[in-house]
Amino acid sequence: MAEKFDSLEEHLEKFVENIRQLGIIVSDFQPSSQTGLNQKLNFMVTGLQDIDKCRQQLHDISVPLEVFEYIDQGRNPQLYTKECLERALAKNEQVKGKIDTMK
Amino acid sequence: GTTELTGSTNLITHYNLEHAYNKFCGKKVKEKLSNFLPDLPGMIDLPGSHDSSSLRSLIEKPPICGSSFTPLTGAMLTGFRLHAGPLPEQCRLMHIQPPKKKNKHKHKQSRTQDPVPPGKGCRSHHPPPLQHRQSIGSSGTSASPETPSDSDHKKKKKKKEEDPERKRKKKEKKKKKNRHSPEHPGVGSSQASSSLR
Numbered sequence: 402m403a404e405k406f407d408s409l410e411e412h413l414e415k416f417v418e419n420i421r422q423l424g425i426i427v428s429d430f431q432p433s434s435q436t437g438l439n440q441k442l443n444f445m446v447t448g449l450q451d452i453d454k455c456r457q458q459l460h461d462i463s464v465p466l467e468v469f470e471y472i473d474q475g476r477n478p479q480l481y482t483k484e485c486l487e488r489a490l491a492k493n494e495q496v497k498g499k500i501d502t503m504k
Numbered sequence: 505g506t507t508e509l510t511g512s513t514n515l516i517t518h519y520n521l522e523h524a525y526n527k528f529c530g531k532k533v534k535e536k537l538s539n540f541l542p543d544l545p546g547m548i549d550l551p552g553s554h555d556s557s558s559l560r561s562l563i564e565k566p567p568i569c570g571s572s573f574t575p576l577t578g579a580m581l582t583g584f585r586l587h588a589g590p591l592p593e594q595c596r597l598m599h600i601q602p603p604k605k606k607n608k609h610k611h612k613q614s615r616t617q618d619p620v621p622p623g624k625g626c627r628s629h630h631p632p633p634l635q636h637r638q639s640i641g642s643s644g645t646s647a648s649p650e651t652p653s654d655s656d657h658k659k660k661k662k663k664k665e666e667d668p669e670r671k672r673k674k675k676e677k678k679k680k681k682n683r684h685s686p687e688h689p690g691v692g693s694s695q696a697s698s699s700l701r
Contacts, residue, residue: 475555
């Protein structure tokens with residue numbers, strides 16, 4: 402299970418690094434950089450192909466939409482997991498209290 | 505009979521989530537996205553709505569594209585021939601790394617380059633137009649782009665020059681540390697101050 406995530410993570414990291422280097426080339430372009438730029442552009446396409454291939458292995462993985470809210474706000478998505486666990490525990494204790502009272 | 509799972513059971517234990525609970529709730533989880541993805545370049549702690557890069561907009565309005573990814577041919581690549589020279593300042597944000605916080609001191613957080621006012625120029629959803637084709641053929645040699653170490657070195661140098669306040673505080677800390685070291689005679693006593701004279 403973890404292997405398919407590792408593979409996707411690796412492809413994404415390589416893709417992001419390639420884009421970052423592309424940005425550096427473009428930010429102060431020199432004519433002699435054209436070959437390198439073309440290579441990076443094609444790496445971008447092959448990177449997307451590799452990421453797309455990972456999709457098939459992960460078709461059964463579901464991500465809650467609420468996590469995207471956290472990411473869009475620039476917040477750590479682990480806070481979502483933390484808050485879910487805390488809410489679950491609080492509700493568990495609340496219900497346990499009710500059951501114990503009724504007993 | 506069958507044991508019914510009710511709220512009186514500790515569900516965290518039942519579903520073997522103690523490790524997860526201790527990991528996320530046992531210690532402080534840092535607030536920012538850059539703490540979760542420290543190696544991701546760019547200003548990722550800004551809201552996605554800021555520069556139309558939100559995941560929500562991607563889900564609500566997915567881009568219309570083909571089903572396959574085909575490499576760019578030579579003819580297609582001619583469309584990416586650029587003019588030499590630096591980009592305008594507001595477009596040079598992509599390779600800025602968020603500060604890698606090795607120290608916990610709050611005053612050291614302002615390490616990145618000066619933030620450019622967002623929402624203008626190249627940060628809009630319209631990318632800057634590529635320049636016209638140059639008549640110069642490529643020589644086949646590629647210039648080495650700025651390495652991350654070069655830009656980091658410049659950033660560090662600039663940071664040191666701009667922070668005399670930080671130097672002063674560091675000196676004070678060093679003094680305090682020496683005062684309380686076990687090698688120093690009279691720790692905690694009034695003799696400690698006399699050794700500094």
